[in-house]
Structure formats: C-alpha cells, structure tokens
Amino acid sequence: MLELAVLGLLHESPLHGYELRQRLKATLGTFRAFSYGSLYPTLRRMRDTGWITEDEGDAEVVAGAPPLTGRRGKVVYRLTAEGKERLQELLAEAGPSSWEDETFGVHFAFFSQTDPEVRVRILEGRRSRLEERREGVRASLARTRARLDSYTLQLQEHGLESVDREVRWLTELIETERSQSNTGTTQP
Amino acid sequence: MLELAVLGLLHESPLHGYELRQRLKATLGTFRAFSYGSLYPTLRRMRDTGWITEDEGDAEVVAGAPPLTGRRGKVVYRLTAEGKERLQELLAEAGPSSWEDETFGVHFAFFSQTDPEVRVRILEGRRSRLEERREGVRASLARTRARLDSYTLQLQEHGLESVDREVRWLTELIETERSQSNTGTTQP
DNA sequence: GCGCGATGTATCGCCGCGATACATCGGACG
DNA sequence: CGTCCGATGTATCGCGGCGATACATCGCGC
Structure with missing residues (x-):
C-alpha cells in the first residue's frame, strides 16, 4: 500500500509531492511505480484522516495578479504524531497482508525501520x-x-x-x- | 487485459464463468489471477459490446417453485463473429500495450494463435x-x-x-x- | 527571446482485486 | 439415514492503483 510508503518516506523528512514520487521510484526500483494518479488522492485521504499535514512551502502567493487561476505553490507534507503511530502500527504488521505480492516489497523497503x-x-x-x-x-x-x-x-x-x-x-x-x-x- | 484472455479461451470452446476462471488459472499460472470481481463485469461488458453471447446451459429452469429467488442456471458464453474479429485484431497488436507487464503474459499465453x-x-x-x-x-x-x-x-x-x-x-x-x-x- | 525539458499539482475513467453473499450438489462420516 | 462440508456456480461492492491528460512555472541552451 502506498500509505506505508508515504509514511515511511515522510518519517525521514518532510517532502512535497514531486519529491515524494522521485523517492518512491528510487526506493522501490523495478518493483513498483505508484503514479501521481495514486499519490495525490492518497495524500488527500491521509490528510483527511490526520496522518499528515500539508502546508505551503512557498509563502510568496499573496495578492499578486490572479484572483482566478491562483498560482499553485509547492505543498509540503509532514507526519503528524498520529501518523507516526500509524507508521509503527503498519511496520509491526506481520499478517497475510504483509506478504501479498504488492505489499511485501513496500514492507521490505522499510525493513531498517522494522x-x-x-x-x-x-x-x-x-x-x-x-x-x-x-x-x-x-x-x-x-x-x-x-x-x-x-x-x-x-x-x-x-x-x-x-x-x-x-x-x-x-x-x-x-x-x-x-x-x-x-x-x-x-x-x- | 482480461478481454483478450476471454476471447482466446472462448475461441477454443464455449465455456461458462466458473470453467473460464479455472482455465484462466491453468493457462496463466503464477503470473496472473483474474478474480470473479473482474471476470463477470468483463463478460457483461463484452456481451453488451457484442463480442460474446450468453445463453442458458440449463434449460431446466421452468415454473418449479420460485417466482422470487429464481434458480440460477449455468450461463454459457460463446464467441460471436464480431468477437472472432476482435480476437484477431488483438492478436495482431504489437504496440506498447502488448509489452506492458500485465498484458505481455496474456499475449504470450495465446502465442500459438498469433x-x-x-x-x-x-x-x-x-x-x-x-x-x-x-x-x-x-x-x-x-x-x-x-x-x-x-x-x-x-x-x-x-x-x-x-x-x-x-x-x-x-x-x-x-x-x-x-x-x-x-x-x-x-x-x- | 524563445522553445523545450524538468519541476510541480491535480483530475478522470478504467480496470482489477479481495471480500462477501447466496444457492446447489455430491459424497463422507456419524 | 441425516447432515455437514467442500466443490461448483453466479454475482456485487467498494477500494485502490494506473495511464493519460491538463496546466503552470522555471532555468537553460541556442
């Protein structure tokens, strides 16, 4: 699951979406892609649940030009305390879900935290x-x-x-x- | 894609859902599962498009007991002429889609027809x-x-x-x- | 000075998955 | 002789991931 991967990566340092995806590729290599089509919805979901927060990396939005088509700044994602708990929970999981094809690789990638x-x-x-x-x-x-x-x-x-x-x-x-x-x- | 697999299998002989799934497992082995959750919707879609027809294998439904909860008979699926055309079309496809991870194996499984x-x-x-x-x-x-x-x-x-x-x-x-x-x- | 590729955020529809529900049938076992 | 179980059989639901796509900005080379 993407959730674990995101939690694992954000545990090391706060990141924004694009970086997150680069790290995902670098960490999982051949084994799994995770497109933006999964990433952003997942981030949204996780924010809504409270595992992570998102905040503007770019404060320079201000009243410049555009009331419409507002300039999109970088969005930096950060683990919350609940997020850290959730990560520990997922890392401790050793049930069937953790040895599924899709999940196992992600678990393995974060073994140093396990x-x-x-x-x-x-x-x-x-x-x-x-x-x-x-x-x-x-x-x-x-x-x-x-x-x-x-x-x-x-x-x-x-x-x-x-x-x-x-x-x-x-x-x-x-x-x-x-x-x-x-x-x-x-x-x- | 399941569509190709279904067309390929039905080209050999008409089958009903359960058999189709057994054949799928036997044909693709380790490499891909294809649950009923994909099979039945796909069959529906293919019928609606006109690649296949479905007909009762069990004629013995009649007026027995149940006006509600009608006894479900086996449903046998069969290729139509258009379905055969579609199969030929898919078998002839040698573009990027046919060398994707998920698709390649299915294509390969039907290489004897290619x-x-x-x-x-x-x-x-x-x-x-x-x-x-x-x-x-x-x-x-x-x-x-x-x-x-x-x-x-x-x-x-x-x-x-x-x-x-x-x-x-x-x-x-x-x-x-x-x-x-x-x-x-x-x-x- | 202009275009192009990298950086960056985001959505949409499709498809497959696992879980689940429900029904029938044949045989094993008490 | 009954009953319970596993194989056969059809079907749906919600979730999560994917590829394509859109759109905007920035820095660099030419």
Whole structure:
C-alpha cells in the first residue's frame, strides 16, 4: 500500500509531492511505480484522516495578479504524531497482508525501520505463501501438462522458476536475519 | 487485459464463468489471477459490446417453485463473429500495450494463435522495454547507492536480477522464433 | 527571446482485486 | 439415514492503483 510508503518516506523528512514520487521510484526500483494518479488522492485521504499535514512551502502567493487561476505553490507534507503511530502500527504488521505480492516489497523497503522479529516473520510468511502458490501451480501443471501448447507451458515454467528464485532469495535473507540476532536459545 | 484472455479461451470452446476462471488459472499460472470481481463485469461488458453471447446451459429452469429467488442456471458464453474479429485484431497488436507487464503474459499465453512475425515483434518490444527500465534503475541506483540502506539495496538488486533473467529468457525465445521461420533472406 | 525539458499539482475513467453473499450438489462420516 | 462440508456456480461492492491528460512555472541552451 502506498500509505506505508508515504509514511515511511515522510518519517525521514518532510517532502512535497514531486519529491515524494522521485523517492518512491528510487526506493522501490523495478518493483513498483505508484503514479501521481495514486499519490495525490492518497495524500488527500491521509490528510483527511490526520496522518499528515500539508502546508505551503512557498509563502510568496499573496495578492499578486490572479484572483482566478491562483498560482499553485509547492505543498509540503509532514507526519503528524498520529501518523507516526500509524507508521509503527503498519511496520509491526506481520499478517497475510504483509506478504501479498504488492505489499511485501513496500514492507521490505522499510525493513531498517522494522523490528528484527517482525522482519523474520514477514520473510517467512512471504516464503510460505510463495511455496503454497508454487505447489498449487505445479500440481495443476502436472495434471494439464499434456493439453497445453508449448507457449503456455514455457510461460508456466518461467513463472515457476521466478517463484523458485524468490524463495531461495528469501531463504538466504532469513538465514542472515537469524545469524544476526544471536540471542540463540534453541540452537545447539 | 482480461478481454483478450476471454476471447482466446472462448475461441477454443464455449465455456461458462466458473470453467473460464479455472482455465484462466491453468493457462496463466503464477503470473496472473483474474478474480470473479473482474471476470463477470468483463463478460457483461463484452456481451453488451457484442463480442460474446450468453445463453442458458440449463434449460431446466421452468415454473418449479420460485417466482422470487429464481434458480440460477449455468450461463454459457460463446464467441460471436464480431468477437472472432476482435480476437484477431488483438492478436495482431504489437504496440506498447502488448509489452506492458500485465498484458505481455496474456499475449504470450495465446502465442500459438498469433502470427509468427507478430510474435517476434512482441518479444522484442517487451525486451527493449525491460532493458530501458533496467538501465533507468541502474542509473538511479548508481547515483543514490551510497544513501540507501542495505534492505533497499537488496530489493533493488533482486529486482534488477529478475529483469535480467527475463531479458535472457526473451532473447532465447526470440532466437528460437527466428530459427524456426527459416525463410532467411538476410542471414548469410 | 524563445522553445523545450524538468519541476510541480491535480483530475478522470478504467480496470482489477479481495471480500462477501447466496444457492446447489455430491459424497463422507456419524 | 441425516447432515455437514467442500466443490461448483453466479454475482456485487467498494477500494485502490494506473495511464493519460491538463496546466503552470522555471532555468537553460541556442
């Protein structure tokens, strides 16, 4: 969800819309776009709920020329106290929503602000969700393989390999997380 | 787009909603879901436009019990002549829309119904779009690398590798396509 | 001095998603 | 022999994101 991303970015420093979008691209990279068509409505919503405030960065609007078509100044967005609470709440979330395709990447991007335990639980949740999906597809593929043309087959197999790759990636990450939190009670 | 997928599937045989969804899952695998929340509205829209017709599979509705809460019979969807035309039109499309993330997979899934030349153009279009994106992310990454925390960095790099993988996959596919259409005028 | 690309705010309609509701049917299990 | 459950089946609703588009300003090169 965009909401988390916005809260996470604004937690570092106040920003205006355009910058926010640049940061979004820089932070999420390949993985997700978030156009203005989502950004501005989201900002509006968040302001209305009270997570953020917006204020003029440009005070120089004054009585200049235009009663109509007023000059639009930069609008700077800033976290409120409630916004910070909300961010903490979202960062602590390790339920199904945090390992959905669309949400996981955003959560991951803000892992440095996330509790180590929660990190592991999110990574594991994501992994088992992917494994489930993989097994589902594998089963269905085994059943219908014969009936499928080569293109459909190749698509499926490419998809399967991608999922596999991500599972392996997650496994590495989980191991790293574990070895970093060396308050090991269970490990012999 | 769901429209193409529906047309492609109905071209093989008439189906009702539930089957259609099963086929969708079997055909697209990991790559895309398409819930009923999209399916039924889309079918409605397509019927209204005239690409498909819907008719009762179950004639056994009759005057049984319920004037209210009428028993719902299966609804079988079938391509019209216009629908077939529309399918051909969409299959021939090799513009930017066919190499978008969401659309490409659907196009690919129906490649066996697609003209070989169009296939290559779609694959190449997809590839160059991915290469563009990759270079964009790489550039931005090189610029901001120092400022990013390790998680963001890992996310970016994982994404980059995924893109790379897909590019390699596409390259293989393109080569296969080329070598199969051996009406070589240019190749010495 | 003029145009063009980057910066900047904003809206609109489309489409897909997840949740939910509701109904029927066949088989498993007590 | 009843009943409960999971698969089959149709359908809607609200939400959130996307791409296109509009419009305005600023700084730079030519």
